[in-house]
Amino acid sequence: MEKKELEYYKEKLLKLKTEILNNGVIRRKEDLEISSDDLPDEADIATAVINQQVTFNMRAREMEKLRNIEFALQRIEEGTYGHCDECDDPIGKKRLENQPWADLCITHAEEREREENRFKKVG
Incomplete structure (x- = not known):
């Protein structure tokens, strides 16, 4: 792969990394906390649990993508990117x-x- 192409993909990866780190999904806490005052019945508890699971899943996907981006940046440095x-x-x-x-x-x-x-x- 040519140097110009590698620079293009490096910039693209760095932009994606920045977006993940800045979008707040990884740091979001509101869906992870359940206050006993906010849960008067079982339906509210179920909704809170579902919201937590969605947040966990989104966070896990973003963390996996972030790891993959880091590995791709490492492959660029090693000269193995794109293979x-x-x-x-x-x-x-x-x-x-x-x-x-x-x-x-x-x-x-x-x-x-x-x-x-x-x-x-x-x-």
Whole structure:
């Protein structure tokens, strides 16, 4: 990958990282706290629990994306960015444009997804 392309993806990754850190999902606390004064009945408790779960899920997704962005930035520094971790083939430009933290070519990404889905069904 050319230096100009690497700089483009590095800037894109840094922008995404900044957006995640500044959007507040990771630091949001209002849905994580339940006050006993605010919960007069079971329906309110259920709503609060659902809101907590949604917040946990959003936070987990954002944290995972942030980790992947950090790994992608590290791969840029190491000179391995844009190549599949499994087969070392170049990752498609369209894939990197949509998911600049991608570490697998589409073939291996689909294979990993099938494996993960299979384990979810078994477990």
